[in-house]
Amino acid sequence: MVTAELHDIASARLRTTGQRYTTRRRALVEVLDQADGPLTIPQILELDRSLAQSSAYRNLAVLEQADVVHRIVTNDDFARYELAEDLTEHHHHLICRTCGSVADFTLDPSVEGDLDRVLADVADAQSFQADHHRLDLVGTCADCR
Amino acid sequence: MVTAELHDIASARLRTTGQRYTTRRRALVEVLDQADGPLTIPQILELDRSLAQSSAYRNLAVLEQADVVHRIVTNDDFARYELAEDLTEHHHHLICRTCGSVADFTLDPSVEGDLDRVLADVADAQSFQADHHRLDLVGTCADCR
DNA sequence: GCGTGAATGAGAACAGTTCTCGGTTCAGCC
């Protein structure tokens, strides 16, 4: 997605919840857009030194509520943030148990389709209203091997 | 798995790390064995009032290090604990975004096999040493619909 | 420019988790 378009969508989604798309919030979206995986707050602050910690937490919460960003938590100490899937593409995570890093990967659409069908059956059987699935691969990243 | 056998294995695994399989640790394993999904510390303490919070945290950490229990974290406030997969069976989680509850479900072995093959390819391509995969279904549970 | 309400950032507060420490229990040895 083109960055300008990304900002337009983010702006529109914030407006529908009565929020402004401010400089700081734009900066957060930009940092997340340039990353190739979910980032922790310390990583975000490191990448844009102009951001204050408390504001970063608050603004990421606002952006999450507007469905612009998505918060994920691993066994790592910090939560991680990434752009909402409909702003990027459906993907999964390679989670390193040694250093805690998280990288993205995608599956073949046909595999995703099969998976969705199977999971829909499971959800039906349990009267569970499924919103989305989450598939992670846990192990050791190339750097830590 | 028969409970007696479960305790034998737990005991053996703790011994290899120089730890004892004490009454409190046995109680934790028993509570987790009887649950039909991962439990939070408050839930565990509720189910066995004889357990002290600080000891529960410590002993669950010990049991995790001995690969007897497994710690998972969701977007909920509390971490959750379940028995290690090789003491139960390979399964996945239905995670309710409303109440935070987590229930188990299993997939057809053939689907699991397909998934494993696809994921093995992904891991190879990225020089990632995969240990296991994790597949969750996020949505709304029957009670919260 | 002015007024008003949202946004900001520094630091306090909060809460889940971990650590400390004095007392207790257990395994191994005699």
Add this chain to the structure above:
DNA sequence: GGCTGAACCGAGAACTGTTCTCATTCACGC
């Protein structure tokens, strides 16, 4: 059975990622 030292226990303090507070600043409509 009694001794001894190490492991374990529980209550509370400490720690730390996150959230909240509040005085100040900023953005937008007039």
